[in-house]
Amino acid sequence: MASRGFSFPIPSMGPSEPISRVMRHVFLDHQSATPVLPEVFEAMRPYFTEYFGNASSLHQHGLRVRDALATARKQMAGLIQAENPDDIFFTSDGTESSNLAIKGVAYANERKGRHLVVSATEHPSVMNSVEFLEKQGWTCTRVGVTPAGLIKLDELEAAITPQTVLVAVHHVNHDIGAIQPMREVGRLCAAKGVPLYVDCEASAGWLPIDVKDWGAALVSFSAHRFYGPKGAGVLYRNRKARIVSILHGGVQEGGRRAGTENIPAIVGGGVAAAIAVERLQARIAHTGVLQKRLWDGLSSRIPYIQLNGPLPGPDRITTNLNLSTEFIEGEGQLLLCDLNGIAVASGSSCVSKSLKISHVLGAIGLDHALAQGNIIMTLGEANTVEDVDYVVETFATIVKKLRGMSPMWDEFERGVIDSVIAPTGRGKSFSAHAAEVSGKPAH
Amino acid sequence: MSDTYTLYNPTVMDHFMNPRNMGDLKDADGVGEVGAAACGDIMKISLRIKDGRIEDARFKTFGCGSAIASSSMATELIKGRTIEEALSFSNEEVVDALGGLPPVKIHCSVLAEEALKAALEDYVKRHPEAAKAVAAQPVSA
Numbered sequence: 001m002a003s004r005g006f007s008f009p010i011p012s013m014g015p016s017e018p019i020s021r022v023m024r025h026v027f028l029d030h031q032s033a034t035p036v037l038p039e040v041f042e043a044m045r046p047y048f049t050e051y052f053g054n055a056s057s058l059h060q061h062g063l064r065v066r067d068a069l070a071t072a073r074k075q076m077a078g079l080i081q082a083e084n085p086d087d088i089f090f091t092s093d094g095t096e097s098s099n100l101a102i103k104g105v106a107y108a109n110e111r112k113g114r115h116l117v118v119s120a121t122e123h124p125s126v127m128n129s130v131e132f133l134e135k136q137g138w139t140c141t142r143v144g145v146t147p148a149g150l151i152k153l154d155e156l157e158a159a160i161t162p163q164t165v166l167v168a169v170h171h172v173n174h175d176i177g178a179i180q181p182m183r184e185v186g187r188l189c190a191a192k193g194v195p196l197y198v199d200c201e202a203s204a205g206w207l208p209i210d211v212k213d214w215g216a217a218l219v220s221f222s223a224h225r226f227y228g229p230k231g232a233g234v235l236y237r238n239r240k241a242r243i244v245s246i247l248h249g250g251v252q253e254g255g256r257r258a259g260t261e262n263i264p265a266i267v268g269g270g271v272a273a274a275i276a277v278e279r280l281q282a283r284i285a286h287t288g289v290l291q292k293r294l295w296d297g298l299s300s301r302i303p304y305i306q307l308n309g310p311l312p313g314p315d316r317i318t319t320n321l322n323l324s325t326e327f328i329e330g331e332g333q334l335l336l337c338d339l340n341g342i343a344v345a346s347g348s349s350c351v352s353k354s355l356k357i358s359h360v361l362g363a364i365g366l367d368h369a370l371a372q373g374n375i376i377m378t379l380g381e382a383n384t385v386e387d388v389d390y391v392v393e394t395f396a397t398i399v400k401k402l403r404g405m406s407p408m409w410d411e412f413e414r415g416v417i418d419s420v421i422a423p424t425g426r427g428k429s430f431s432a433h434a435a436e437v438s439g440k441p442a443h
Numbered sequence: 444m445s446d447t448y449t450l451y452n453p454t455v456m457d458h459f460m461n462p463r464n465m466g467d468l469k470d471a472d473g474v475g476e477v478g479a480a481a482c483g484d485i486m487k488i489s490l491r492i493k494d495g496r497i498e499d500a501r502f503k504t505f506g507c508g509s510a511i512a513s514s515s516m517a518t519e520l521i522k523g524r525t526i527e528e529a530l531s532f533s534n535e536e537v538v539d540a541l542g543g544l545p546p547v548k549i550h551c552s553v554l555a556e557e558a559l560k561a562a563l564e565d566y567v568k569r570h571p572e573a574a575k576a577v578a579a580q581p582v583s584a
Contacts, residue, residue, distance in 0.1 A: 327505065328505065329483075329505055329506050331506075332506070332507055332511060339460070348507075349483055350510075351507070353547055404465075405462065405504060405511060406503060406504065406505045407485055407486070410503060434478045434485060437476050438477065438480045
C-alpha cells in the first residue's frame with residue numbers, strides 16, 4: 001500500500017484500512033474485459049515458447065501454428081454458427097474488425113454507391129469509421145431507435161437507397177444491453193439486396209448467434225468479452241459482401257488482413273469460444289438471476305433511480321444494467337464504488353475525456369440530468385448472489401452520501417426543481433435550472 | 444491487488460472522500476450557484492461575512508470527484524479572507540492546493556472560482572453598503 005489509507009466517512013463501511021484488504025471485490029464491468037479462463041491460458045502457454053513459429057513459414061514451426069490457426073477458425077465459426085471457417089478473419093480486436101467491415105466494404109463498392117446506413121447507437125468504432133468516410137465524400141444515414149434503444153425498422157427500410165452498399169446494426173448495444181431484432185433487420189436487408197454487418201462485440205459468448213438465420217454478410221466480435229485474451233478479434237465475412245483490405249502488407253488472412261497473426265491470443269480465443277458454446281445456457285441463466293436480483297434490490301432500496309434500455313426480458317441481454325440515479329453525477333458514484341471494491345462503468349460526461357455524455361444515452365432521448373447520473377453494471381459468470389447483495393447495500397449508501405452533498409437533491413426536496421423519473425409537479429426541470437445557473441460559459 | 448490505484452492524487456481523493464465545509468449556511472450572507480456549460484456540473488457556495496471578512500463558507504456540488512474536491516478546497520482557502528482578497532481569488536490557487544488536477548478537469552476548479560464570485564456578487568447585492576467598499580474592485584474574474 002503506497003498511498004495512505006483513507007478514512008471513508010460512512011459508518012457501515014468498516015475501518016479506514018487500506019481498501020484492497022478489507023473490501024469484498026465485485027467486478028461488474030464485464031463489458032470492458034473478462035478474466036482469461038485457466039484452461040484458455042493453459043492452451044495459450046506453449047504458443048509463446050515451444051510453438052513460436054510464424055504461420056507464414058513453410059517449415060514445421062510454421063505448419064504447426066498454421067494448424068492451430070485452422071482449429072481456432074473452426075471454434076470461432078462454431079460460436080456464430082458459420083458454415084465455412086474460411087469466412088473467419090482474425091484481427092487485433094473488435095475496433096479493427098469494425099474498421100475493416102465498414103471501410104473495407106465502402107472502398108470495395110465505391111463504384112456501386114457511396115451511401116451507408118447505421119443505427120444511431122452503434123459502437124464508436126462504427127460511428128467514427130463512418131464519420132471518417134463522410135469526410136471523404138460518402139454519405140451516411142443514422143437510423144433512430146425507440147426510447148428503449150431498439151432500432152426503428154420502418155426508418156431503416158426507408159433509409160436504404162440504391163446507392164447503399166452496407167447496413168450496420170449491432171446485435172446488442174454495449175451501453176444499454178438492448179437486443180436488436182436481427183432477424184427482421186436481416187430480412188429487410190436481404191429484400192433490398194444490401195449486405196448487413198452485425199457488431200456482436202457485446203453479445204458473443206452471452207447470447208446464441210446464428211449468422212445464417214440473420215443472413216448477415218459480416219459479423220464481428222472479440223474473445224476478451226467471453227473469457228479469452230485481448231488481441232483476438234474476429235471478422236466473419238461471407239460471399240455476400242465484397243471487401244478490400246485496409247492494412248497492407250503480406251497475404252495473411254487471405255489477403256484481407258496483413259500482419260503476423262497473434263497466434264497465442266487466437267489459440268486462446270478459439271478455446272474460449274468453444275467453452276462459450278458449451279456454457280452459453282448456463283451463463284444466460286446465472287446472469288439472468290443476478291440481473292433481476294440486482295435491479296429489484298436497487299430499485300426497492302433507492303428512490304429516483306431508473307433502468308435505461310429495455311426491461312429485463314427478451315429484449316435485454318442478461319448481463320447488463322444501465323442505471324440513472326437522479327440528482328447525483330456518475331463519476332462520483334463510480335469512484336465511491338471503486339473505493340468499496342466494486343468495479344463499474346459510466347456514460348456520464350464527467351468520465352469521458354471529451355466531456356460528452358454517451359451518444360447512446362443521447363440517441364434514446366435520455367434527459368441530460370439522468371445521463372449525468374449514469375452507471376453501467378455488467379455481470380459475469382463468477383458473480384454471486386452475495387456479490388449482488390453487497391452491491392445493493394453499498395450502492396444505496398453511496399447514493400445517500402452523494403445526494404447529501406448535491407445541491408440538486410436539496411433543491412428537489414425544497415420544491416425548486418422537479419424529478420424527471422417521478423415528477424411531483426413542483427418546481428422547474430433540472431435542465432431549465434442548469435441552463436439558468438450556467439448562463440455564462442464555464443471557461 | 445497489493446496496492447490501491449486512484450484516479451486522482453491523494454489530496455484530491457482526500458477532499459473527495461472527506462469533503463471540508465460540505466453543506467449549507469442557514470444565515471448565509473451570500474449564496475452563489477453556478478453550472479458548467481461544458482459538462483453539466485453544478486456548484487453552490489454559501490458565505491457568512493462579518494466586518495468585510497469571510498467568516499464561514501459551505502459548498503454543495505453536483506459533479507465528479509474533482510468538482511467535489513475543488514469546492515471543498517476552495518471553501519477551505521477562502522475562509523478568513525477579506526472580500527477584497529476573495530474577489531481576486533483564482534482557480535489556479537485551488538489547483539495548486541490540490542497538488543494538481545488532470546487537464547480535462549481544470550474546468551472543475553474554474554467552477555469553484557465562479558461559485559465563489561457568484562456568492563460574493565449576491566452578498567454585494569444584498570449589502571449595498573459593502574458595495575461601496577469594494578467599488579474599485581472588479582466583481583468577476
